[in-house]
Amino acid sequence: MINGRQALRFRGKRITSQRELILRIIQEQGGHLGADEIHRLARRECPRLSLSTVYRTLGLLKELGLVRELRFEEGYSRYEMLGPDKHHHLVCLGCGKVIEFQCAHCARIHRDLGDHHGFQITGSRVELLGYCAECQKRREGR
């Protein structure tokens, strides 16, 4: 969050209570929240906060590289804090649970692939889809 203030200030963007609140919520909740979940949580502290401000702030934070937008198999986007730790996601198709994982191999492979195709790779998204242990049981049970 201090990071966030600095990033904002650095770009000549204003630090407002709304922006700080939204940033804090994304951090505290550990990520993977949709815009309206963020809105709902934020309104507990700032009831007049509008959904458009949430979207505008998310757009800003994305530009600043503080947040990244995730689009799983749902009809909306989720957002997470973006730190120096590159990670990917394991998503349960049964219950929607999301697990983060890191993979040094992946990073290397991706870079090699980029070279091979003459691409300068700036980012990667890896989503593994499947069923978590509980959902596997539940499905067998049927």
Add this chain to the structure above:
Amino acid sequence: MINGRQALRFRGKRITSQRELILRIIQEQGGHLGADEIHRLARRECPRLSLSTVYRTLGLLKELGLVRELRFEEGYSRYEMLGPDKHHHLVCLGCGKVIEFQCAHCARIHRDLGDHHGFQITGSRVELLGYCAECQKRREGR
């Protein structure tokens, strides 16, 4: 496409001219088309085809496992033929070009990661984002 007919027939679904047309377009164009691009192309042969039929057909083909839905960094979905060859995508952030690649390593790594987290992996999506050779030049030029 013959495959498609069989799949449809097998599930007791009807084979209509619209469905054949849409399936053919996705195959011929090589994939990565959005719903309205498919609609636009299809209307050249069948001017009364409605966008809802396109969506309904895409949904059906997805269920049958003939087509998969891709969601890149855009605001809409793209669709591609889904064969036995598992592949992933390299997407140029400059011009939107999409290159498919295969990666045996990835598949293994993904399966191992699934095991490690107690997940039964049923699918994976890997997107590498960056700039293609031409777009790199264009950007340097600025």
Add this chain to the structure above:
DNA sequence: TTATATGCAAACAATTTGCATCCTG
């Protein structure tokens, strides 16, 4: 013949935008 598909228009949901007002710098 009869259930399934289609076309059209209307409904939806997520996200974006215009504009008057507010507030940070």
Add this chain to the structure above:
DNA sequence: CAGGATGCAAATTGTTTGCATATAA
């Protein structure tokens, strides 16, 4: 004090649905 940020309502965009009609099996 001035220009960027907010709230609200209205507009957009991609996708889905209800229903009368058309058509594959």
